Amino acid sequence: MNRRSFVTAVGGAAVSATAPALVAPHRIGMTDVVQLQTRFAGLIASDHRHGGQEAIETHAVALAREALELQQHGSASQRVRDSIYACAAGFMSSAMWAAIDGRRFQAAEDHHERAAKLALMSGDQTIQFRIWSHAGSLYRHMRRPADALATNDVTRNLGLTRRDPLFASLGHARQAAIHGLTGDANAVRRSIDRAQESLDRAQPDRPRPVWLTTHYDQAELDSLALAAYLALGRYEDAEAQAHRSLALLRPHMRRSQAITSARLARAQLGQGDVEPAVTTAMSIPRPLAAHPRVSGMLRGFGATLSTVAGDSEHTRTWHQFAQDTGRISA
Template identity: 25%
Template sequence: MTSSRAVPNPAFRRLRGQRSPGEFAAAVRRAAREIGEHVACDARYIGRVEAGEIRCPNYAYERVFLHMFPGLTLRDLGFSAREDVRGRAARVTAQRRPPAVPSPTPTPRPAPAWTPVSTAPTNHPSDTSEESDVLRRAFMTTGPATVMAASLGLGEAPAASVPAPRRVGEAEVHAVEEAVRRIRLLDDRHGADGLYRSAAQPLRAAYTLLDAGTTTRRATAHRLYAGAGELSISVGWLAHDSGRFDEARSHYAEALATARIAGDHALEAHAFCNTSFLARDAGQYREAVRAAQAGRRAAARLSSRRLLSLLALREAGGRAWLGDRTGCEQALSQAHGYFERGPSDSDPEWMSFFGEPELEAQEALCHAALGDWARAARHAYRATVLQQPHFARNLALYRAELATDLARAGAPDEAAAAGHQVLDLLDDVQSSRILTKLAATARVLLPHRRLPEVGAFLERHATLKARA
């Protein structure tokens, strides 16, 4: 959790003592292992804490720090109280916590158990905390996610206090796998911002199952490792899409470690794919290329051409931002070549989002990075036309990209029209990534505010910013 008004944290700096940030980060990781927690702490994270950029750690780091310094509170460590950082939403959530182990409502399969989310009012900014509470309760009180939580004795208790189950079997593994599917479904419909905190609970439950080490069948153990790793990537993506880059990096690193332990090349390729995407968004373009290449090496052992296509797109994006036009074009050509060979039964389940619209959208991003705005707009437009409406988050994202590309290509009226279409979707979609793109469009369009269409968009966008 970060703040634009960072205040240095001298208390935390004193606790580090004579150790370097890297040495202290290693101590944090060791302490995490002692209590069965998973954090990817590094010197950069320690530096951000000491600089005051992280006003309050996430729940995993909180448990680790309190374990390292028994008897001290978060305030003693120089952090702000969670409710001070998160505001009203945290206080409302604390008042509305469900029972420790909620009773699931039986729902006939395959009907979705997420109806409360889609009917929750989201069109008023004052309802943000209420919607987050609905999302959290829906996630933790319906379907197999509850089975997983109940099997661990897990309600709102920290993972470190959860007793290990005597045996992990089909029901628990299925619950982990189903939790991954539910998160992806909700993300497709609503975006990441309202889901991230809710999804952390089943993730802790999944790794508690994994750490229990009570699975006897090899096939079951492999599925549990794969499920926990995919769940970590899904939660990492929610952090990524909502602008929590450090937390996303930690989750992706955990998934990669899980893949390496299990010898799971598919999970490894997925982790590298998301790491590459994150590195590109964080401005670390060489890392984006290297991660994509590592993912391609892992995917080469599989039989999914669509996965190779997506990884080639990730590499193309990194190369575009490096200004390597030739390398970008080569990677794009490879991506199209793999894609045109069609889908197969070997394509991972998580790639259900990757069709022609995503291919067009990723190519648009490459051309935009190279400054070819008209070409980028053509591909972004194709993405919006081809995208199915139920992928609401991606449709809003593609339209936001189209608006930005049109604005920079010198078509302000068309950009404003695309911007209006994005705003139409924001009652149901919450994504910091989309809001950032829309803000960029508004800045580019500001010199054209006397045009009626542009003026109307800017006024509507300003109202959105005021409510946020």
Template identity: 30%
Template sequence: MTRQRNATLEALLFEYDFSHSGLADKVNDVVGELTGARGRCTDRQVRRWASGEFRWPCTTYLLALERIFGRPPEAIGFVPRGKHSAVRRSAPTAPQERGGDDMYRRTFVTAPVAVTVALALGLDDTPVRGRLAMSDLDRIDRSIGRLDAHFFAVGGGPLLSVCTAYVERLRDALDGCVYGERVERRLHGAISGLYASAGWAAHDSGEPRQAGLLHTASLQSALLAADASAVARAWSNLGLQARLEGRHREAVQITRAALDVRRVRQDPRIAALLHARLAIGRARTADRAGAARSLLAAEQAYDPVDAAGPAPSWLTFLSAGELSGLAAIAHQALGHYRPAQAATVQALALLPPAMRRSRAYYGVQLAELHLAQGEHEQAAHTVAALQHASLDSRRIAGRLAAVQRTLTLQEPRP
């Protein structure tokens, strides 16, 4: 068979200003990011790809090349050798763990999973060179919507590294692309949303300090986007972060500041969410009357939501069921266990099956409320009914483990 040069790859080398050795170094760097072990690609291998001698590189290098050029292998000029040479949509096995370094293990054990998620959600399609148009931002928004849906279904898990990697891609687009003012604002808004999603993933993964940094970055990008809704989202997340760190008065102040923005108050979903979180903050500061007023305000704000049009992807979780769950948290903080239990039961009845993370969260909350009232048999029944096997949330798993330990201690001994 006559060898045919890979003219597409050669054109990409010229477009991206890569020498053969330069591309090899970049491939090795990306392989390191994906697997935890730097690649061993050489300039000789790149020359063989360009000459057509190697028409289909190994999977590890294909994944790296896809990320570098932002396109599938066929669009880089590679030709599959047959059905068995199709790209595996997963990364190679992670390297052996190092003892004594939990952060290192956690980062690279999950790296292949993160790569699989990123590829499955199509996050590498965003251009980092050339002209960005509004249609590109529409595709970016759809990708972020898929990320949000993944979080609501299974929790944070590998999404922390996926979101932060996608942020870096969008920041590369900010620096490397040509665009107009409207596109620029939307791009900053998309980055703000990704930082917010990454913050929640960090929160789910038990990384509170990183979550705070990500939410702060989300606010900065929201301000650059001049997007009142994105700013409100960032403030809301920072308020939640303050509450989780025990700074309850600060959480109340942050949430009230977000509600002072007129446009935010006029959005029924955002206003309802902020009022519900304000109720929890006030409950944590023993402001019973204030918590009751905020819960009522949340209900009233949510009333016209059906006429407000479709929700942005990050707010699709906010339903009547979620509001009941948030109200339950406020009642629980006040020590009102019966109303908290009733509201949690209502939340579980209203939440759709697809919201598996929320259902697991409030399922654990219901078991905690049973324990707080001495109802150990009911707590055991609630735990047994939980469908949490497919979730990837260290936070929820930790709370569930605490409930299970309490139940074990309460079991009668023979």
């Protein structure tokens, strides 16, 4: 593919943001790459705090455009150019994830197409892994398990996963969550076991991209196992995984804490433990309960609660609480 033509196409589709524009020197160097990488790290931090917001998505697209425009206003070595393409792909992958998290699935698919092309141009397997792993999550959330398995297999077949067990572990963990949708309990168990074995072999001090090190650990593996067991209807196993994940979550993973708590409430309700389930659901802080994924889970929780517990005191308590605090309960 002609790089100039592709850059023009991607740049034309980008959305403006309020971020200050980069001033390109005559010669582009690794200093410029480091600046882009720093802004990428800031984007990751914002996603952990807020997640799913259109502002994050728009900002990420704008940063990708800036990175691509930087290429047009100066000369650079091939190493630097490849690194800038990788940065642009990283920004687009964050736009994609923000759209997934915000349940804007068509936008996420559009971002994936551009991100995948940029990542291929960069030759960087770490960002290719992130983009295709996000694609697997996208199709899982859209309840398209065949597509989710196929896209997640792209990540698991990258040479990177053979060189670094941490990438392999994330690939297996997300595969487990997808298998949960298919109802294949044996495949779920195999994938979780492989994810755990790979995580146990991963060297903690090995240099890795910030998007991986700030996100994936034992808590996230347990969270994906929780999602898999919930999909299978194995609520006792799901609850155990939820408690493990919550105990290990790092403080900055506030959105993950809310998502895991919502899943825990559903697992408790699935076992008929109505009072603990309502208590867990009510413990989610109001700002996090407004997150698109969390509010959707709480909406499903309220509907299931009405089915399981009828017009009980606990049901009335939850619906009144949800109404008073702005949570969606029906």
